[in-house]
Amino acid sequence: GGYGAFRYEYMPELLQAPKGASLVNCHGLVTDKAGYIYLTYQNDGVDKNCLIRWNPDGTGGEFLTGGNSTLCDGTPHGLKITTEDGGEQYLYHANNNQKLTKTTLDGTIVWQRVGNFGQDPTLPYRPTWFATPPDSRFIYLCDGYGSNNVYAFDRTDGTFMNRTWGGKGGREQHGKFSTNHGCTYDPRNGKIAVSDRANSRFEYFTYDPASPDTFEYSHTDDMLSQMGEGTLPCNVRVYPEQEGR
Numbered sequence: 001g002g003y004g005a006f007r008y009e010y011m012p013e014l015l016q017a018p019k020g021a022s023l024v025n026c027h028g029l030v031t032d033k034a035g036y037i038y039l040t041y042q043n044d045g046v047d048k049n050c051l052i053r054w055n056p057d058g059t060g061g062e063f064l065t066g067g068n069s070t071l072c073d074g075t076p077h078g079l080k081i082t083t084e085d086g087g088e089q090y091l092y093h094a095n096n097n098q099k100l101t102k103t104t105l106d107g108t109i110v111w112q113r114v115g116n117f118g119q120d121p122t123l124p125y126r127p128t129w130f131a132t133p134p135d136s137r138f139i140y141l142c143d144g145y146g147s148n149n150v151y152a153f154d155r156t157d158g159t160f161m162n163r164t165w166g167g168k169g170g171r172e173q174h175g176k177f178s179t180n181h182g183c184t185y186d187p188r189n190g191k192i193a194v195s196d197r198a199n200s201r202f203e204y205f206t207y208d209p210a211s212p213d214t215f216e217y218s219h220t221d222d223m224l225s226q227m228g229e230g231t232l233p234c235n236v237r238v239y240p241e242q243e244g245r
């Protein structure tokens with residue numbers, strides 16, 4: 001499959017799920033600095049897992065959560081990997097059922113926030129993805145299936161920084177969103193890209209690594225004009241550098 005220089009071959013013998021895995025929905029897929037592959041998925045309720053790791057060559061799938069329902073209950077969705085102090089890597093999980101979690105690579109919970117974390121309780125809340133800029137202790141949550149807001153947190157302990165941006169809006173409103181499904185740090189320009197799905201665009205924002213106070217609109221990458229009607233950008237990944245984790 002594929003087109004032009006981007007051709008792909010399906011290899012069904014690789015990335016085999018462990019016995020007992022029920023992959024109802026699969027959204028979060030990342031690789032660590034050693035090349036290991038991580039997938040977070042929504043289970044069927046009988047399977048109590050939600051996080052799988054494969055070897056860099058796609059073999060050896062194993063559960064990492066050990067039936068840890070504290071992580072896996074609900075609807076696991078977005079997954080982001082970061083390299084932090086001392087070179088240690090962590091995973092950030094956004095669960096549609098109002099749950100935010102930071103774990104080690106083996107699924108051990110570092111911190112978790114369930115339910116309202118201090119934001120406006122009158123707004124819907126179904127988080128989808130994190131942006132985790134590598135030069136800052138602050139991370140940014142996209143509430144893509146809820147309020148269309150972006151919220152700032154301290155990555156060390158999950159404290160809400162009482163900073164909110166965005167909200168519901170159409171294509172004529174920059175800094176407003178209609179399903180801000182994905183948030184990603186883009187190393188090509190040092191900005192945060194928000195995947196404004198139903199508005200068929202990526203909205204870019206500047207931020208201050210030293211403070212949670214700044215999240216300012218910079219520019220738009222309009223996918224509707226490039227790819228036509230029906231374009232629904234869910235997220236963006238930057239390779240081969242992989243600095244956009």
